[in-house]
Amino acid sequence: xxxxVVEGIHDYNKxxxxxxxxxxxxxxxxISKETLNLLKEYGKENRVIIFTDPDYPGERIRNKIKxxxxxxxxxxxxxxxxxxxxxxxxxxEHANIKDIKEALANLHLTSNNFNYWNLSKLIELxxxxxxxxxxxxxxxxxxxxxxxxxxKTLINRLNSFNISIDKVKEILNKYxx
Numbered sequence: 001x002x003x004x005v006v007e008g009i010h011d012y013n014k015x016x017x018x019x020x021x022x023x024x025x026x027x028x029x030x031i032s033k034e035t036l037n038l039l040k041e042y043g044k045e046n047r048v049i050i051f052t053d054p055d056y057p058g059e060r061i062r063n064k065i066k067x068x069x070x071x072x073x074x075x076x077x078x079x080x081x082x083x084x085x086x087x088x089x090x091x092x093e094h095a096n097i098k099d100i101k102e103a104l105a106n107l108h109l110t111s112n113n114f115n116y117w118n119l120s121k122l123i124e125l126x127x128x129x130x131x132x133x134x135x136x137x138x139x140x141x142x143x144x145x146x147x148x149x150x151x152k153t154l155i156n157r158l159n160s161f162n163i164s165i166d167k168v169k170e171i172l173n174k175y176x177x
Contacts, residue, residue, distance in 0.1 A: 002047045005039065005065060007058060010093035011051075018101060021049075026065075029057035036068050043069035049107065051075040053091045054082065054147055072110050074161075076147040077103040106145035108161040116165065117158040122151060125172060135177045143171045 002021035006012055012025050022042075026035055039048055048069045052058035054077060066072055082095035092100065122128035127137050128151045141148050144167075146157045158168070 002049055003039070003042050004049045004051055005061075006092060007052055007061060008091075008093070011053075011091065014093045014095075014097075015051075015100065018097060019104070026052075026061050029060055031061055031064055036064065039065055040068040043072065047073055049073045049075060051077075051092060051103070054079040055090050059147075059153070066110065070110060070112060074108040074110065074146075075103050075106065076108075076145055078142060079148060103145070108146060108157075110160050111162050112160070114159045114162040117155045117163075119151065119155065121165070122155065125168065127151070127154065127172075132177050136172065136175060139175050139177065140168060140171055 002019075004015065004019050004021055004023045005026060006015060006023060007026050007028060009025060012023050015023055024035065024039065024042075042048060048065070048071075050062050050065050050069075050072050052061045062074065077092060077095055077099060079090055081099045082092055083090055084094045095103075119128060125136075127133055127140065133151075137151070137154055138148055141154065141157075144161075144163060146161065147153075149157055157163075
C-alpha cells in the first residue's frame with residue numbers, strides 16, 4: 001500500500017479525491033514522535049511518499065521523515081503552482097488538481113548509495129557560483145521536478161535520487177538564460 005504524507009487537513013482534503021492509498025497528515029511542522037514512529041512502521045512494508053509544501057517548514061518535515069524512512073519517495077511541486085489566491089500563503093492545497101497529478105507522476109525514490117555530486121561539480125556546471133547560478137539551479141530543478149533547492153540541498157537531492165551527470169548536462173545544454 002502507498003502512504004502519502006502531507007502537512008495538513010486542507011492538503012488531505014485536496015488529495016483524497018485523487019490518491020488511492022492512505023493519507024497521513026503531519027499537522028504542520030511540529031510533526032510528533034508518534035507520527036514519525038507510525039511512518040517508520042508503515043515504511044517497513046509500504047511505500048511512504050512525502051508531499052510537503054515547497055517552503056522551509058515543508059523541507060523541515062521532509063527531512064524529519066527521511067530520517068525515519070530512509071527509502072521514502074519524494075514528490076515536489078513548484079512554489080509558483082501553489083500560491084494562494086491572495087498571494088499570502090504557499091501550500092499544496094492551493095495547487096490545482098492538474099498540477100498535483102503532474103507532481104504525483106514524478107516520484108523520486110531515495111537511495112543512499114550514490115555519492116557523485118559535490119560542490120566542485122556544481123561549480124564546474126555554473127550551478128553554485130556565477131551570475132546565473134541561481135537561475136540555472138532553478139531551471140535544472142524544474143526540469144527534474146525536485147523542488148527549488150539551494151546549493152547544498154541540490155547536492156543532496158542529486159545524490160539521493162541517483163541523477164547522473166549526463167542527465168544534468170543534457171538539461172543544462174537546453175538552458176537559454
